[in-house]
Structure formats: C-alpha cells, structure tokens
Amino acid sequence: MQGFLFNLMCMVILTIFLSPIKNTQAANFDVQSIVSDLDNPWSIKSDAFGRYWITLMSGELVIVEQDSPQIVPLNLAEMYQQGQGGLLDIVLVEVKHDDVQAIVSYAQGNAVANRLALNKITLNKVNNVWQITHQQQLFSVKDDKQTPVHYAGRLLLLPDDTLLVNSGDGFDYREDAQRVESQLGKTLRMTLEGKPVADAPFADDPYLYSLGHRNAQGLAVDATGQIWQHEHGPAGGDEVNLLMAGANYGWPIITQGKDYSGALISPIKDAAGMISPKVNWTPSIAPSSMVYYHSDVLPELSGSLLIGTLKTKTIHRIDLQNDFRETVLSLPIKKRIRDITVDHQGRVLLLTDGENAQVFMLTQGQH
Numbered sequence: 001m002q003g004f005l006f007n008l009m010c011m012v013i014l015t016i017f018l019s020p021i022k023n024t025q026a027a028n029f030d031v032q033s034i035v036s037d038l039d040n041p042w043s044i045k046s047d048a049f050g051r052y053w054i055t056l057m058s059g060e061l062v063i064v065e066q067d068s069p070q071i072v073p074l075n076l077a078e079m080y081q082q083g084q085g086g087l088l089d090i091v092l093v094e095v096k097h098d099d100v101q102a103i104v105s106y107a108q109g110n111a112v113a114n115r116l117a118l119n120k121i122t123l124n125k126v127n128n129v130w131q132i133t134h135q136q137q138l139f140s141v142k143d144d145k146q147t148p149v150h151y152a153g154r155l156l157l158l159p160d161d162t163l164l165v166n167s168g169d170g171f172d173y174r175e176d177a178q179r180v181e182s183q184l185g186k187t188l189r190m191t192l193e194g195k196p197v198a199d200a201p202f203a204d205d206p207y208l209y210s211l212g213h214r215n216a217q218g219l220a221v222d223a224t225g226q227i228w229q230h231e232h233g234p235a236g237g238d239e240v241n242l243l244m245a246g247a248n249y250g251w252p253i254i255t256q257g258k259d260y261s262g263a264l265i266s267p268i269k270d271a272a273g274m275i276s277p278k279v280n281w282t283p284s285i286a287p288s289s290m291v292y293y294h295s296d297v298l299p300e301l302s303g304s305l306l307i308g309t310l311k312t313k314t315i316h317r318i319d320l321q322n323d324f325r326e327t328v329l330s331l332p333i334k335k336r337i338r339d340i341t342v343d344h345q346g347r348v349l350l351l352t353d354g355e356n357a358q359v360f361m362l363t364q365g366q367h
C-alpha cells in the first residue's frame with residue numbers, strides 16, 4: 001500500500017512538472033491619451049494622412065484630423081442598436097486626401113429578425129467637411145436571428161483584395177456553427193463588391209471560408225500571409241486560431257470552455273477533422289481585437305500578434321517567432337480594450353470601451 005501511495009505521489013509530482021507551462025511574462029509600457037469623450041466606440045483605423053476613423057455603436061463615424069474630431073452620421077437603414085448590436089467595424093478600402101471608400105459592418109433588423117450586414121460608403125471632404133456621397137448595402141448574413149448578441153462583426157482586407165468577415169453564432173444558435181446551410185458561426189469571404197469569390201472552399205455556399213466559430217472579434221494577416229483569428233469562448237475556451245480555407249474550428253463540438261452555468265458544453269477537446277486552437281485561455285481573457293505588429297517603433301513587440309481584451313483590460317502579446325510565447329503588457333491604465341490598430345508610423349493605438357472612451361497611444365515604459 002505504501003508503495004502504491006509513493007508511486008501515486010511520484011505520478012502527481014511528475015504530472016505537475018510535465019504540465020505545459022504557460023510562459024507568461026509581464027512587460028511595462030506607458031500610454032498617452034490622444035482622443036477622448038467617445039461614446040461607445042467599437043473600431044478604430046488610421047490612414048496614411050494621420051487621420052483616425054472611429055465607429056460609434058450609435059451609427060456615427062468620428063473622423064479625427066489634426067486633433068479635431070468631426071462626427072458623421074452614417075444613417076444606416078434598419079440599423080439595430082440593442083445589446084451587442086449597432087455599428088461595428090470599419091475597413092478603409094481606398095484612401096485619398098479628400099475621397100475615402102470604406103466598408104462597415106453593423107447589426108440590421110429588429111428584435112425578432114436581425115443579422116450582421118455590410119455597407120460600402122464613399123465619403124468626400126468638401127470645404128473641410130466630410131460628407132457621405134454614396135452608400136450601398138454589400139451583403140447581409142442570410143440567417144435571421146432573435147438575439148441582440150454574438151454578431152462577431154470583425155472585418156479584414158486580405159492582400160488579394162478580398163474581404164474576410166467574422167459572423168457570430170447568435171448565442172442561441174450555436175449548433176448552426178457546424179451547418180454549411182447557415183452563415184452563423186462562420187468566417188465568410190467575399191469580393192469588395194460583396195460577391196462570392198471564385199475559389200470558394202465549400203460548394204454549398206460560396207461565401208463560407210471556415211466553420212465552427214462562436215463569437216470572433218479578431219482577424220489579422222501576418223508578414224507571411226497567414227491569417228490569424230481569435231474568438232470568445234464561453235466561460236473559458238477563448239482561442240487564437242490559424243485560419244485556413246475550408247477548415248472546421250470545432251465550436252460547439254470541441255471547446256475547452258464551459259457554459260456560463262458551469263456545465264460542460266462538450267467533453268471533447270480534440271476531434272478528427274477539427275482544428276484545435278494555437279492558443280487557448282481558460283479562464284477567459286475576453287479578446288476583443290487583434291493586430292499583427294511588425295515595426296521598429298516598439299521593437300520588443302515586433303513579429304507578434306497584439307490582442308486587446310475586455311476582461312484582463314490589457315494587451316496580450318503572442319510571439320509568432322517564439323512558439324506562441326505570451327507576454328501580458330503591464331499598462332498604467334486598467335480599462336476594457338475595445339480595439340487595437342497600428343498607425344502609418346508603426347505606433348500602436350488602443351481604443352477603450354464604453355462611455356467616455358479614449359484612444360491611447362502605446363509608448364515604451366520604464367523598465
């Protein structure tokens with residue numbers, strides 16, 4: 001019996017030492033406030049003229065030019081502002097000094113039938129005032145839902161001039177994430193005109209790029225052209241995935257997360273034909289946004305994914321050149337991060353969440 005207990009103890013000790021060690025370090029950074037008084041923003045982009053384009057969930061665009069903000073209402077037809085719905089992401093398609101084309105994502109519809117939709121907008125600056133000169137709907141997710149949550153909504157322009165769109169599972173519709181008949185819980189790909197692409201991986205629906213996603217709010221392409229995605233798990237099971245055309249990322253069949261009630265969603269963590277995440281967070285960090293950072297401005301962060309979070313209220317850096325080693329940035333602010341972007345000079349900008357939100361520039365801290 002004593003021998004058995006000794007063996008058991010050795011096994012426990014060995015297991016502890018052999019468990020994968022999350023190589024988490026902290027690094028000190030500073031921040032500088034550059035825009036303030038934003039009401040529930042969702043997304044920020046920067047352009048080559050040094051301007052910032054910030055969406056507000058209320059349906060307005062804030063254009064910050066030479067420190068002076070201008071608010072432009074987008075007047076999105078049928079926009080549904082409820083729960084996590086409203087105006088969401090923006091990507092800049094073509095940027096000239098006085099003429100900009102952008103694509104925005106937003107929640108459209110009403111309480112009993114709503115969906116993620118995309119519009120293309122053309123803005124012109126006349127007498128120093130930005131105005132919308134053209135607007136057209138490009139696309140809407142074909143499946144209506146009755147929940148005001150889990151739109152996902154993140155957009156990414158790919159180097160081949162196609163658009164990736166994260167479409168959420170709508171929370172109550174998670175089984176649809178595995179069904180090719182539904183556009184919920186998917187990554188979608190389309191042309192900049194909102195049309196299907198020629199080399200689509202799924203014959204059933206040419207808009208589908210990958211399956212089995214929950215609520216994905218991070219998309220980034222790295223220097224080698226690999227596409228990275230992150231998604232919110234339920235209680236635990238937040239993921240970073242290497243996105244590949246035609247692949248199945250498992251939700252809700254495989255997940256390391258639990259239901260908010262504490263119940264297991266699935267006992268399975270791996271399954272044939274389903275791709276496991278490259279990084280998993282249990283408990284959740286609530287990843288909201290991601291950029292691939294490659295610049296000399298903050299050299300110790302170069303070559304990595306920078307992920308903003310709502311729960312840990314900081315930036316998590318995943319080093320793509322060092323086996324996904326994680327560094328959690330230590331910031332002088334403790335605020336929910338809604339979005340992260342890199343400006344034309346290689347500086348990292350953080351957009352905070354909620355009322356009286358701000359844009360902060362990340363700067364090197366004192367070590």
Ligand SMILES: [Ca+2]
Pocket residue numbers: 212239249250251254255275276277
């Ligand atoms: Ca997954």
